[in-house]
Amino acid sequence: xxxxxxxxxxxxxxxxxxxxxxxxxxxxxxxxxxxxxxxxxxxxxxxxxxxxxxxxxxxxxxxxxxxxxxxxxxxxxxxxxxxxxxxxxxxxxxxxxxxxxxxxxxxxxxxxxxxxxxxxxxxxxxxxxxxxxxxxxxxxxxxxxxxxxxxxxxxxxxxxxxxxxxxxxxxxxxxxxxxxxxxxxxxxxxxxxxxxxxxxxxxxxxxxxxxxxxxxxxxxxxxxxxxxxxxxxxxxxxxxxxxxxxxxxxxxxxxxxxxxxxxxxxxxxxxxxxxxxxxxxxxxxxxxxxxxxxxxxxxxxxxxxxxxxxxxxxxxxxxxxxxxxxxxxxxxxxxxxxxxxxxxxxxxxxxxxxxxxxxxxxxxxxxxxxxx
Amino acid sequence: xxxxxxxxxxxxxxxxxxxxxxxxxxxxxxxxxxxxxxxxxxxxxxxxxxxxxxxxxxxxxxxxxxxxxxxxxxxxxxxxxxxxxxxxxxxxxxx
Numbered sequence: 001x002x003x004x005x006x007x008x009x010x011x012x013x014x015x016x017x018x019x020x021x022x023x024x025x026x027x028x029x030x031x032x033x034x035x036x037x038x039x040x041x042x043x044x045x046x047x048x049x050x051x052x053x054x055x056x057x058x059x060x061x062x063x064x065x066x067x068x069x070x071x072x073x074x075x076x077x078x079x080x081x082x083x084x085x086x087x088x089x090x091x092x093x094x095x096x097x098x099x100x101x102x103x104x105x106x107x108x109x110x111x112x113x114x115x116x117x118x119x120x121x122x123x124x125x126x127x128x129x130x131x132x133x134x135x136x137x138x139x140x141x142x143x144x145x146x147x148x149x150x151x152x153x154x155x156x157x158x159x160x161x162x163x164x165x166x167x168x169x170x171x172x173x174x175x176x177x178x179x180x181x182x183x184x185x186x187x188x189x190x191x192x193x194x195x196x197x198x199x200x201x202x203x204x205x206x207x208x209x210x211x212x213x214x215x216x217x218x219x220x221x222x223x224x225x226x227x228x229x230x231x232x233x234x235x236x237x238x239x240x241x242x243x244x245x246x247x248x249x250x251x252x253x254x255x256x257x258x259x260x261x262x263x264x265x266x267x268x269x270x271x272x273x274x275x276x277x278x279x280x281x282x283x284x285x286x287x288x289x290x291x292x293x294x295x296x297x298x299x300x301x302x303x304x305x306x307x308x309x310x311x312x313x314x315x316x317x318x319x320x321x322x323x324x325x326x327x328x329x330x331x332x333x334x335x336x337x338x339x340x341x342x343x344x345x346x347x348x349x350x351x352x353x354x355x356x357x358x359x360x361x362x363x364x365x366x367x368x369x370x371x372x
Numbered sequence: 373x374x375x376x377x378x379x380x381x382x383x384x385x386x387x388x389x390x391x392x393x394x395x396x397x398x399x400x401x402x403x404x405x406x407x408x409x410x411x412x413x414x415x416x417x418x419x420x421x422x423x424x425x426x427x428x429x430x431x432x433x434x435x436x437x438x439x440x441x442x443x444x445x446x447x448x449x450x451x452x453x454x455x456x457x458x459x460x461x462x463x464x465x466x467x
Contacts, residue, residue, distance in 0.1 A: 005379070013384060017375040024373075034381050048379045071383025080381040111443040163383040251443065347443040 005049045008060045008076055018042060029084065034162055036154070036182055043080035051079035054092045054369050056358050063096055064103030067110035069165025073099050077163055078155070085155035090366050091133060091148055094211055095155045097353050098123045101213045102156075106349040112215040113166040117247060118178035119345040121160070122216040122256070123153055123185040124330060126199035129209030129355060129366050130187035137187035139334030142219065153185030180218050186332055192261035193331040194268035199352060201274065208354040208362050214328065215348040216256060217246070219340035224263070230270035233263055233339075234280045240341045241285030241320055244292050248320040250300060251346025255320055257281065258340040260333040274329050282324035286317035401432025405458035407446060408438040414464040421462055433457070 009015040018028045025042035029035045041047065052059055055075045062072040071077075075096060082095050102109050102121055112119055125135055136146035144150065166172040174181070190197040199210040224236040237257060248255050257277075259267070267277055289301055289312060301309040301318075309316065320343075321327055328350055333339075355363040363369060406422060408414045415438075422434060435457045439446040442464075454461050 006377075009377075009379065013382075014380055016378050016380055018378055019373045020376040021373055032382075042376065043379045043381060044376045045379060066383070069383060069385055071385075073383070076379060077381055077383060080379040083379075084381055108444065110445060115443060158381065162381040165383075165385070345443065347441065 005045050005052070005059070005076070009045070014076075015045070020044060033167060034084065034158070036158060036161070038182070040084035040158075041086055043083040047083045048076065048079045051082050051087065051089045051092050052076070053371050054089050054366070055079070055096065056369065056371065063100050066099070066103065066113075066160060066164030068114050068171045069163070071163040071165060073103070073159060073163050078159055081158040081162055082151075082155040085158050086147070086151040087155050088147065088151075090370070091152050091155070093355055093363070093366055093369055094123075094125060094129065094133070094152050094209075095159070097355055098152070098156050098211045098213055099159055101211055101351040101353040102160075104351045107213060107215065107351045108345070108348045109164070111347055112345050113160060113164055113171060114173055115345065116173050116175045117217075117345055118174055118176065119215045119217055120178055120180040120184050121156060122180070122214045122342070123156060124198060124212045124214070124332075125152075125185070125187045125210070126190065126197050126204075126212070127209035127355075128207060129363070132209075132366050135187035137189035137191075137332060141186035141189070141332050141334075142184070149185050149187070150183050153183030156185070157181055157183060178218060180216070184216070189261055189331050189333065192264065194264055195274040195329075198328070198330050199354075202352045204352060204354050205362065207364065209366070210352050210354045212328075212350055212352040214254065214256060214342075214350045215345040217343045219258060219342050222339045222341060223337070224339070225337045228266060230267040230272045230277070231280075233266055234272075234277060235284065237339060237341065238281050238284035241281060242287045244287055244296075246320070246343040247346035248343050249287065249292075249318055250305060252320060252322045252326065253344060253346055253348060254326050254328050254350050255344050256328045256330065256340075256342035258333070258342060259329065259331050260336055260339050261331060262335065262337055263339045264331045275325065278324040278327045278329065281327055282319060282321060286319045288315050288317055290314035292318075401430040402460070403433040403435065403458045404429075404431055405454040405461035406434065406436040407450070407454065407461050407463040408436065409442040409464040410438055410440055411442050411464065414442075418462055418464060425462075 026039045059075045064073045133148045135148045160166045222240045227233040406418045437450045
């Protein structure tokens with residue numbers, strides 16, 4: 001495989017030369033707008049080729065076209081971004097899988113990349129691949145400290161900027177930014193999930209390794225140390241869901257309820273299925289129209305949403321989802337009585353993809369993908 | 373320190389159809405499309421741009437379309453109309 005990459009770099013601009021010194025590399029990439037503001041690893045041909053050892057498709061053929069630039073996301077370019085992000089080569093298949101998922105039309109990548117709304121693709125990994133890569137699903141899974149979580153999410157973000165053109169202020173018009181635009185990736189804590197894990201609920205085999213991408217805001221915490229019943233906990237979560245300033249009040253689609261293992265155990269211990277808890281939140285996580293400002297009532301509910309609320313009484317409750325099952329429920333985290341509500345962009349649908357071989361069979365071992 | 377050969381992480385911007393546009397500018401004039409994303413001031417902003425362009429470009433026709441929600445792609449028929457009836461499109465994104 002040595003040198004196989006060179007013949008793919010004939011196109012003008014496909015390659016560059018730089019000093020492989022950490023400070024110089026950081027400066028070089030910053031000057032070209034290729035970094036998120038943090039140091040990056042220089043994507044030398046040798047490092048990129050090591051990353052591509054885990055890619056069994058043509059390195060120069062796009063796996064997706066990323067909006068708003070509609071840049072071609074070839075494995076070659078994705079691998080360069082993965083190197084820069086600090087990925088180990090074995091992480092690369094999940095980076096490619098997440099990028100493919102985001103290019104699915106119902107995800108609405110163009111809207112997500114360009115919007116003023118503070119959303120970023122949340123990547124949730126399920127299945128044996130998460131364990132194989134040592135991903136964190138427990139304490140601080142959505143925080144710092146785990147290389148796979150941090151760099152898979154970062155590689156996705158760098159790719160969205162460098163290939164998709166989501167450059168802050170140019171292709172990414174997010175009003176005040178969003179810390180999850182550095183990285184936003186975790187594994188589900190399947191061992192602590194009393195129900196089906198996310199990927200099984202969404203129709204995939206338990207032994208599949210999947211990524212689910214969700215155009216999500218940062219998490220909003222639900223602190224509940226007092227409730228010891230499902231009804232009590234769900235009342236608190238519903239109260240957090242029921243707020244006026246989120247996109248889901250007018251674009252109802254798939255917000256996330258992240259349950260800590262302790263909260264999940266309490267809810268399941270009272271006999272609630274995942275569907276039952278979703279129905280509780282659907283019924284109780286609503287905001288009456290009168291809680292919105294007069295301007296919003298006039299312009300949004302009586303105007304743009306007149307087909308639904310044109311004649312509605314002011315006490316009419318506004319739900320955050322169209323159907324109870326549209327809530328995405330995941331179990332993530334370690335000990336502690338904190339869960340989270342994560343609103344979404346709105347006009348988007350979560351996409352789940354399984355890691356497969358070229359022949360369509362499920363990948364059982366990421367290590368087995370490595371080519372010599 | 374020696375220089376290392378590296379892979380660019382960046383995808384190039386798609387090449388614009390400048391040659392065709394140039395030919396039209398010298399011939400029958402340019403047909404400009406406007407795709408309003410329905411945000412509050414998009415129509416005004418796009419009209420300002422159109423007015424400004426009129427001062428320096430030989431505009432032969434203007435086609436205006438509006439999509440109902442900024443956060444969704446335009447319907448296929450709108451895209452087809454603009455592709456068929458215009459040479460380039462001014463579009464709005466975000467606010």
